Amino acid sequence: MPISVEISERTICELLQRFKSELTFQAQDHNERDSNQRIDTVQDPGSAGGSGGGDANPSARLELERLAVEKLKLELELKNASVRELELRYQLNQQARQAQPLPERNERTLPEKPTEMPAAEWIDMCRTTAAEVASLNGSARLLLHDLLKEVRSKVPDSAKWATSVTEKYPPGAQFSFSDLSAVFDEFLETFDPKAKRKQANQQSWSTVAKRARVATAATDTANRGGPASASGRPPRSGSVWVPPKEVFDAAQNDPSGASDTRNPLKRGEFLTNLEKLNWMLQSKCFRCAEVGHKASKCPTKKGTQAPAQPA
Structure with missing residues (x-):
């Protein structure tokens, strides 16, 4: 699978220049060595054979050097081909980028306008939707049947409620998942x-x-x-509290409060906090059961006697 590589033109030019200079240097080096060898061969033809370790066939050595030069040329052509391939890939990438520009960040694509649907296709779609809704309603009724069955078997005293639900939604009536949700909420509220x-x-x-x-x-x-x-609740701010009429009459008729059945102290009962609060709200002392002061200001608490009630 080809790999997309992006290389700038400057890099490609540098590669080409480097390969060309390398080839030129190798060719010059080869020509110089070839000319030196020829000069040595002409000046001393028997040196190669007399030494005993040289090349006995100069033509074969020249052929090998020629093949080496051909090899270098082929390698250079291969490198040039690689560079051309990189150039082509770079051009293809540029063309692809110009043909398909990247979408802008804030660009919004509008939805396509709906095409007009033929009447026959629209009717078929409506029939399919109605069939799906009917199947869903059937599933909801099956779930209702399972719910009522579970309720009858596991919840005590639920037969009457299940019967009322069955009468409310008879088998022929329309029943949907919203109705099932309402039945379930009613079940939770009931049980x-x-x-x-x-x-x-x-x-x-x-x-x-x-x-x-x-x-x-x-x-x-x-x-x-x-x-x-x-x-008999006292006022919140600085007004004078007026006791209720029945409390005022009872205090006048029976100053000691012995006949007041509303006083728990006279019955020897233990006062709860709520009863204390009730007596305090009525501004009736729960220590001496007198009207006009609270327990925090009761004279009996300080060891003094309560003031005598007016006749």
Whole structure:
């Protein structure tokens, strides 16, 4: 497989010049040695034979030298051919780069415009799509059947729910994967304890928020100088707290609070933190069960007696 090699023109010229100079040097060296040998042969024809170690056949030696020169010429031609091959590869690479320029970085290729579809082909495509949808709906119904079967066998008290789902989606009705997802969500909400607990928490928090809004509205009404709140909650800022009517009447009729069944201290019960908070919100002391001060400012805590209630 050919390998694409990119070589500049300067490199190619340098290679050619080097090969030519090498060939010229070798040819000059060969000619000089040949002329020297001929001069020696003419001056002393018997030196080669008299020495006993020279070449006995000068023509054979000349033939070998001629073959060596031919060999050098062939090697040079081979090198020139290699250089020409590199030149051709370089030209081909340049032509290919000019014919197929690289796309710009920000260039966006627009999609081809859709061709008009024949009516018959469009109808066939619609029929194929409808068949695929029908097969998917059939798969969804099979999954629903498997789901109801698993629910009936493994989940207690689920027969009624499975029957209702079967009645909701009868065999002849259309059923898709979205319906299957809705059935699965309904199953989780009905039988999953975590889902039940989450729903209960949401309901409880909504109830707490509703009560807090009602209590806040009542407190704001009391702070604005309107009627006191039903729970007897004291105002948030510097207004004088007015106790509820039933608390005020009970304090007038029974100053000792012995008949107040709402006071857990009179029943000898242990107060929880929530009950303490409730009494504190009503500004009723949970130490002496008196109205008008809190436990932190109760006189009995300091060893003094509580002030007498007005008759």
